Amino acid sequence: MGNYHIRPFNDRADFEKMQQLEKDTWDMAPIPLHQTLTAHKNGGLLLGAFQEESLIGFSYGFAGFSDGSSYLCSHMLGIHPDYQKRGIGEALKYAQKREAARLGYEQVTWTFDPLEGVNAYLNLTKLKAVCSTYEVNCYGKMNDGLNAGLPTDRLKVDWWIQSDYVNSDFVFSEEQAKVFAEYGSTEEGCPKISLLHPEYLAEEALLVPVPRKFQEIKRHSFDLALKWRLDIREIFVQLFAGGYTAVKLIQRPQEPVNYYLFVKDFRLTTRREEKK
Template sequence: MSLIRELKDHSEIQQIQELQAQVWGRSELDIVPQGLTVAFIYQGGLVAAAYEGPEMIGFVMGIPTADPRKQHSHMLGVLPEYRGSDVAVQLKRFQRDWCLSRGIDTVVWSYDPLRSVNANFNVRKLGAVVREYHPNLYGQMSGVNAGVDSDRVIAEWNLLDPQVYQRIYAPPVTPDIQHLPCINMGLDNQLNLQDPTLLYQLPEDFGALLKDDLEAAKQVRAAGREALTHYLRQGYTITDFVRQQGNFYLLTREKPRP
């Protein structure tokens, strides 16, 4: 298990800038600067890092919001060679404990809804749910996100929900989804489904598609925007992610249709 601790010293915080470049391949314009990171801490935010021996291998950054019981988790990054380990989950556990000890019971953050690795981590492993879709939230970005609109969904992490505690310590068995209707077949969406639970299939590897075929990635982005925006507005919530002969979101209708 890695050592995780909160950062205060500016010399340690400087390493966060270096990690951002290594994790996302960002240009200097997209990296959160050291001074702003210090300001987050000064205003009651969280900046914590994971260490393997003396080496910083990951970090999490959370900032206050207008709601004193809610934190915005602005960034979480782990060095490429540690992806697939439990370092990211350890960082989120640390963040959960840190927040609860300060009366914060909800954490929110944005992520690209088409990246299955992020979907699996945020929804399946952490137990976050999704109710909001924001087209091109950050405008055009650099590094691994360059080339397509920066569409993002908002993960809502209810720290007091028993499901969240279960997911971060003992994930449940994968549900059988073969009988559920699927919203999309390739780029074609069905926008008239009304079943209590629906599937949406994500690309096998959106990052690879973006790198190898930009026009195809743009088409997949547009199709995903249409389908997910529609069903979230109809009262569906993304409640799970399943890898079962493909990558699928489970969308559950939580409130009556208008």
């Protein structure tokens, strides 16, 4: 792969390189340069992974504000197709954590597709962000390869970057968790939700399966992909309304699914709360 380094954007050329990388990564019109420049100068944070002078990855966040508190809204993370699956995205997130804390942020938020297990594993299991918000059809209709034809449902995660939970070795165990949703197989051998266990809704921890290879399911059977979208929407909305928080994605290489771990009445103490 070669060596690379990560640093904040510092001149117009960096922002121009980001626009080209957006095109190369997603084949979509880039964010206007005047917007990203302005966001970066006013509480936002743009970081690049550079190999010599070439930009091979970036993260883009802007300042957010809600209910009297500020946070960093991490809107985009893109890696050049030639450099994906090499840990650059994870490195960019940890750099974002350091820089956001230096700027005074305690919270970073972003959204991701609950059916994309690679993203879920990074966001929840590795970074230790948590989630209790499901956004139905968050972006409306999108025509790119990953989203075309399906509602753009998203999970909104909260990454409390200065909390003890994020910065400790503590991890949630799934040993006592009950399987809230069981899966079966279609005639073609693809996984599908087959049975729910509402009697477990008082349990402290629950497991919910999602397909390990959702994009393959979408290519094989659009109807099954849509069913996964709608089934997961119903389950997650129900669990969040019942006081559960998604805290982890458990990978099961021997199965066609991974599992989200939900815990009941999750409570995280932040520095912001300690000051009250």
